Amino acid sequence: MMAHLLIVDDDRSLRQFLDILFSKDGYQVFTAETGKEALKLMEKQPVDVVLADIRMPEMDGLSLLKEIKGRWPQIPVIMITAFASMDTAVSAMREGAFDYVTKPFNLSELRETVARALKKAEKSREGEPKGEQIVQFEGMVAKSAAMRKIFSLLPKVAQAPSNVLITGESGTGKELIARAIHRLSPRKDRPFVVVNCGGIPANLLESELFGYSRGAFTGATREKKGLFAVAHGGTIFLDEIGELPPELQVKLLRVVQQKSFIPLGETQEIEVDVRIISATNRDLEKEVLAGNFREDLYYRLNVISIHVPPLRERREDIPVLVQYFLDKYARQMGKKVEGISAYALKALEEYDFPGNIRELENIIERSVALETGSLILPESLVLSRSKRQEEGDNGQKDFRITLPEKGLDLEELLAKIEMDLLKQALERTGGVKTEAAKLLGLNFRSFRYRLAKYNL
Structure with missing residues (x-):
């Protein structure tokens, strides 16, 4: 069925242009010059999406938005704005606008x-379209083929008694897996014990893993049960196993091979x-080849291997995870944050996430806590600078422009470069000037002066 798009703008030439554009794309397009005309049309004609200018005579875009949301809350409304009226666009988002687009248009966007x-x-x-292959599995959610493959593998892995080695960058969800x-697994009713091998000092890790008897060393005033004994019948999860000191690798190998150990100060296995x-x-x-990790222990632990790819290699999971964490923290905090703006989502989709899913979750939790409207906007996001981004920045700073033989107008060239970077910064931050200024290393007053200089 042909989708019905309503365009509301007092600029006749713009209405005609958008009518032609979207008609060619297969939409049934309706146009209205004013907000009141749009409302009358919507009373008679079913509409799927509304594209409306913010600045119009008689009834402005915000007033039209409120009317539509009050009468047809299910219809998404996209606001048309200019950078100069960006504050109004943000207000529209808080009133329930689906998104906003800025003049001049980027047609693909x-x-x-x-x-x-x-x-x-x-x-x-x-409801959710059948084509969406979003899978929720044991507290995890994903859309990417890589993660769905892992999800399908886990029930088989769980039924086997073999040891498992999970590899992947920090924050990818190895503990969740x-x-x-x-x-x-058949051990589900028995203990699941987590040991962070990199978070416990080497001199304490042995006693934590294997326990000790009273008087085994100075300060051992009572007997302590080791974590391997606590996990008896169940599963022990050795996180950051690569940090295990060589002397403990030998003792762990014995536990793996013999299924027994001797607590400190004891003689009985x-x-x-x-x-x-x-x-x-x-x-x-590589650690084995470098002599930092025992080869025999490596093969004993790595009977079944699962590699979890970093988030930057499965970017199709980002929107799914964003909505998952957004719903989670909106419920926890009692907030009515229901979605994320296109500009904010785009910023997340283009970000490298050096901290992977853990970092994304922290970003969304903070954004939900700070957001006062129904959508997460770009200014609520706090993204750290990754090593890759810094390398990219350095590459940009080192660029060269070859001087033509006939020379050039330096002032004109610099003005063009400056204006282009100003536009890029505004586009990347969704028109949030304070964030755009930060991207360019400018204070807000200097940034605002440059905008006025080029009438941006």
Whole structure:
């Protein structure tokens, strides 16, 4: 069925241009010169998406937005604005606008925004489309083929008694996968014990893992049960296994091979039945070749291997995870934050996430806490600068411009470069001037002066 798009703008030439553009794209386009005319049309004609200018005579875009949201709350409304009226656009987002687009238009972004609004309208009428292959599995959610493959593998891994090695960068969710394996396994009713091998000092780690008897060393005033004994019958998760000191690698190898260990200060072995799941953000094969990790232990732990790709290699999971964490923290905080603006989502999709999913979750939690409207806007996001971004910046600083033989107008060239960078900064931050100024290393007053200089 042909989608119905309503364009509301007092600029006749712009209405005609957008009518032609979207008609060619297969939309049934309706146009209105004023807000009142638009409302009369909507009373008679079904509309899927509204594209409306903010500044119009008689009834401005904000007033029209409030009317539409009051009478047809399910219809997405996209606001048309200019950088000069960006504050009004942000107000519109807080009033429930689906998104905003800025003049002059980037046609591909305009089309994409309208398409997403139409998709939202379809979801509200029909529910989640069947084509969306979003999988929720044991407290995890993903859309990427890589993660769905891991999810499908976990029930099989869980039923096997073999040890598992999970590899991947910090923050990719290795512990969540380990917990899922335990919950799906025959050991699910027994303990799941987590040991951070990199977070416990080497001189204490042995006593934590294997326990000790009273008087085993100075300060040992009572007997302590080791974590391997605590995990008996269940699963022990050795996180950051690559940080394990060489002397403990030998003792761990004995536990893996003999299923027994001797607590400090004791002479009698204790037999233990545990499944070992290990995780590391290091390349253990390289550590083995470098002599930092025992080869025999590596092969004992790495019977079944699972590699979790970083978030930057599965960017299709970002929107899914954003909505998952947004819903989670909106419920926890009692906030009515329901979605994220296109500009904010685009910033996240283009970000490298050096901290992976853990970093994304922290960003969304903070954004929900600070946001006062129904949508997360770009100014609520705080993204750290990754090493890759810094390398990219350095590369940009080192660029060369070849001087033509006939020379050039330096002032004109510098003005063009400055104006282009100002526009890029505004586009990247969704028109949030304070953030755009930060991107260019300018204070706000200097940034505002440059905008006025080029009539931006």
